[in-house]
Amino acid sequence: MSNLNTERVLEVRHHTDRLFSFKTTRDPAFRFVNGQFTMIGLEVEGRPLLRAYSMVSSNYEDNLEFFSIKVANGPLTSRLQNIQVGDPILIGRKPVGTLVQDALLPGKVLYLCGTGTGLAPFLSVVKDPDVYDRFETIVLVHGTRFISEQAYDGFITDTLPNDELIGDLARAKLKHYPTVTREPFVHNGRITSLLDSGKLQADLGLGPLNRDTDRVMICGSPAFLKDMVEMLEGRGFEEGAISGPGHFVVEKAFVEK
Ligand code: FAD
Numbered sequence: 344m345s346n347l348n349t350e351r352v353l354e355v356r357h358h359t360d361r362l363f364s365f366k367t368t369r370d371p372a373f374r375f376v377n378g379q380f381t382m383i384g385l386e387v388e389g390r391p392l393l394r395a396y397s398m399v400s401s402n403y404e405d406n407l408e409f410f411s412i413k414v415a416n417g418p419l420t421s422r423l424q425n426i427q428v429g430d431p432i433l434i435g436r437k438p439v440g441t442l443v444q445d446a447l448l449p450g451k452v453l454y455l456c457g458t459g460t461g462l463a464p465f466l467s468v469v470k471d472p473d474v475y476d477r478f479e480t481i482v483l484v485h486g487t488r489f490i491s492e493q494a495y496d497g498f499i500t501d502t503l504p505n506d507e508l509i510g511d512l513a514r515a516k517l518k519h520y521p522t523v524t525r526e527p528f529v530h531n532g533r534i535t536s537l538l539d540s541g542k543l544q545a546d547l548g549l550g551p552l553n554r555d556t557d558r559v560m561i562c563g564s565p566a567f568l569k570d571m572v573e574m575l576e577g578r579g580f581e582e583g584a585i586s587g588p589g590h591f592v593v594e595k596a597f598v599e600k
Contacts, residue, residue, distance in 0.1 A: 347382075347391060347433045348373060352426050353406060358494040361413050362460070363424060364399065367432050369407045377401050377467040377474075378442035378560070380594070382435035383409065385422055391433050394419045397463035397562070397594075398438070401470035403508075407434065410463040410494065412597070440464070442560050444477060446583040446592045450558040452549060453478040456534050456571065458486040458563030461596035465560065466495060469503065475512040478558070482518045482547060486534040486563070488525045496521060518547050534563075535570040554580045559591040568593050 350367040357363045375381065375398055384393035399408040413424040426432070442464045447453075453474065455465035462485045468474055469483055487493055504514045520543055522530040530537070530546070537543035541551045552575075559580065561571045572582070575591050583589025 346436050347393075348436060349431050350407065350434050352428050352430045352432055354428065355426055357424075359489075359491050362411070362492060362494050363413060364408060364410045364494065365426060365432075366400075366406045366408045367434065369400075369405060370434075373407075373434065373436060373438075375402050375438035376440075376443045376445075377471040378444070378464045379438040379440035379467075380464065381438040384419055384433050385426075386431070386433065387422065392419050392422075393433065393435065397440070397442075397460075397467070399463050399466045401467050404470075410460050410466070412460050440594055441584065441592045442468070442562060442594050443585065443592070444468075444471075444474060446585050446588055447558045447560075448583065448588045448590060450478060450590075451556040452480045452482065452558070454482045454484060454538070454557065454559045456484045456486075456538075456559060456561050456563070457596070458534065458567050459492070459596055461562035461564075461567075462495060463596075464562055464594065466498070468560070469499070469513065469517060470506075470509055472509065472512060475509075475516050479516065480518060480549070481516055482520060482543075482549070484520045484522070484534055484537075484543065486522050486524070486567075488523060490523055490526060490528055493521045493523070520547065533570075535567065535574055538571075539574050552578055552580075554578060554590050557590070561591060561593045563596050565595055565599055568595060
């Protein structure tokens with residue numbers, strides 16, 4: 344297991360019967376770029392059972408945090424949802440991922456668009472002081488079916504603006520746009536439709552999507568990614584990578600099996 348660290352669970356928070364978050368200890372040698380993911384899991388019958396997870400914590404924090412689905416009968420999450428403080432967790436030592444700021448061309452407005460647990464990598468990004476240097480405005484968009492699934496709403500609206508390191512920057516530059524599809528809320532509708540129609544931007548006092556100034560990071564279901572990419576490419580946006588920065592970057596929040 345040389346490619347895995349064994350960390351300990353420090354805290355578990357259950358948001359709903361489908362969502363929970365947990366914090367673990369962090370090996371100081373485990374370095375990552377905000378927005379990346381790594382393989383994490385549990386030892387089951389003497390072997391590691393691992394799945395990809397985005398770090399919610401930022402790379403300067405002492406602990407690691409993850410935001411997780413609970414899949415009924417899911418090999419990992421049917422077990423992981425029962426973890427308790429003090430339990431061991433396996434954390435892969437090689438973080439990777441496409442949702443990194445160096446894969447984007449310079450711009451003015453950065454849209455971070457996540458559905459469900461696809462919010463996770465963007466929580467790491469909005470705690471990163473660098474992102475506030477690079478962009479004039481950061482728009483954090485979280486789409487869920489129900490209000491109860493807006494699991495980090497209180498963190499984004501109350502904790503972050505008062506954070507010692509990031510609070511001033513977040514208050515000046517971060518705009519939060521939570522939207523739900525299945526019950527009335529402050530914002531309703533699918534992220535793709537809200538961006539395509541320009542309603543989301545108008546609600547925030549921003550102009551229509553513009554590839555000269557706007558950059559987009561996307562993380563969600565495969566269907567959401569497909570719709571977003573089609574919409575952005577239709578407007579001339581090109582996908583970026585570290586080897587060739589572009590106007591948007593994409594990562595699946597999970598794989599359909
Ligand atoms: P699996 O057998 O892995 O999944 C069973 C089915 O459950 C999938 O086919 C899919 O239909 C559904 N499913 C799985 N994960 C999700 C999800 N997150 N949201 C909605 N439906 C899902 N999961 C997280 O909870 N948090 C993360 O930060 C996260 N980051 C990921 C990053 C990447 C790059 C990828 C590819 C996946 C990520 N996942 C994340 C999904 C994760 O790897 C597992 O699929 C998930 O933990 C369920 O594991 P499982 O073994 O219980 O079920």
